[in-house]
Amino acid sequence: MSGRVSNKIALITGGASGIGLATAKLMAAEGARVIIADINEVAGSQVAKAIGGMFYALDVSDESAWMNTMENIAAEYPCLDILVNNAGISPHDTIENFNLDNWRHVHSIVAESVALGSKHSLSLLRQSEAAAIVNLSSVAGMVGAANYASYGSAKAAVRNLTKSIAMHCAQKGYAIRANSVHPGSIDTPILDADKAKYGERAITAREQSIPLGRLGQAEEVANAILFLASDEASFITGTELVVDGGFTAR
Numbered sequence: 001m002s003g004r005v006s007n008k009i010a011l012i013t014g015g016a017s018g019i020g021l022a023t024a025k026l027m028a029a030e031g032a033r034v035i036i037a038d039i040n041e042v043a044g045s046q047v048a049k050a051i052g053g054m055f056y057a058l059d060v061s062d063e064s065a066w067m068n069t070m071e072n073i074a075a076e077y078p079c080l081d082i083l084v085n086n087a088g089i090s091p092h093d094t095i096e097n098f099n100l101d102n103w104r105h106v107h108s109i110v111a112e113s114v115a116l117g118s119k120h121s122l123s124l125l126r127q128s129e130a131a132a133i134v135n136l137s138s139v140a141g142m143v144g145a146a147n148y149a150s151y152g153s154a155k156a157a158v159r160n161l162t163k164s165i166a167m168h169c170a171q172k173g174y175a176i177r178a179n180s181v182h183p184g185s186i187d188t189p190i191l192d193a194d195k196a197k198y199g200e201r202a203i204t205a206r207e208q209s210i211p212l213g214r215l216g217q218a219e220e221v222a223n224a225i226l227f228l229a230s231d232e233a234s235f236i237t238g239t240e241l242v243v244d245g246g247f248t249a250r
Contacts, residue, residue: 004230006031009077009128013060013117014087016043018188019136022218023084023225025051030226032082037069039087060087060113066120079127082229085114085135085158090190092147092197103150110154111161118165118178125176132229133178135162139244142182155182159240166238177237179228184244187215211246 010027014020015036024047028034034053038044041057048055054076056069073080088110093102114135125131140148141155159180166178185191185206194202207214224243227233242248 004030004226004232005082008032008081008229009035009079010082010084010229011035011037011073011080011121012084012086013037013058013113015084016040016047018190019183019186019218019221019225020084020086021047022222023086024053026219026222026226027082027229028053030230033077035073037087058087060085060117061108063116063120066116070120070124074124077124079131080121080124081128081131083117083121083125083131083133084225084229085117085133086225087113088136090148090151090193092193093149093151094146095149098149103153106150107154107157110151111157114158114161118161122174122176126174129175130231130234131174131176132233133162133165133176134225134228135165135178135180136225137162137180137182137240139182139184139242139248142240142242142248162240163238170237177228177233179233179236179238180240181221181224181228182240182242182244182248183216183221184242184247185210185215186218186221186243188218191215209247210244211249214245216243216245 010032012024015024016038024034028051036044036048037056037058044055059065137158138155140152141159162180169176221243224241
């Protein structure tokens with residue numbers, strides 16, 4: 001099937017690698033005009049060129065950078081149809097080795113970026129006849145994880161913030177839906193830290209914890225994002241779509 005987001009203008013943060021990269025490729029293949037935003041200028045530019053899209057260097061934790069990026073997009077496009085707040089980091093910490101500076105750093109990139117992106121994209125999203133915000137949360141934002149104190153808290157914030165955005169847009173009568181996607185263990189570069197620290201046993205342990213018995217693929221999460229961003233999900237807002245191989249169903 002093709003053309004599920006034909007002619008829609010989509011902004012994807014963290015689009016240079018992992019789930020963001022898979023989403024950018026899929027949306028471009030399905031007819032969207034894709035704008036990639038990432039701090040990795042080399043990789044981001046290469047991806048944009050490969051899919052016929054645009055690239056903007058963006059630190060998602062910097063409000064002024066968001067404002068500049070949206071001004072640039074507004075100069076190129078009449079509206080924004082899709083916003084995918086995907087950029088993030090996934091460091092380990094526990095409450096015992098809690099560090100306030102690290103906590104604030106994680107929250108600025110994982111949670112505050114979603115608020116900033118949604119706020120500053122709203123004026124362009126409102127110009128669309130059917131817009132969608134898709135925010136990347138995590139199963140760590142739904143269940144406890146001992147080694148993800150800061151990350152889990154930030155992803156939980158994304159989950160609830162998404163609902164607030166959805167309710168606000170509905171109450172205002174904006175044609176903007178907002179939903180969150182909650183991946184489980186996905187085989188992307190973000191797992192490299194686990195491999196480096198714990199070796200292959202970390203991956204084996206993850207696989208054993210998943211009812212389907214394997215890691216997910218970035219493309220499988222991208223499929224979920226595409227669905228929520230498309231008009232196929234026109235009556236879905238303020239909810240979450242879990243892509244975790246059954247991990248949270250146990």
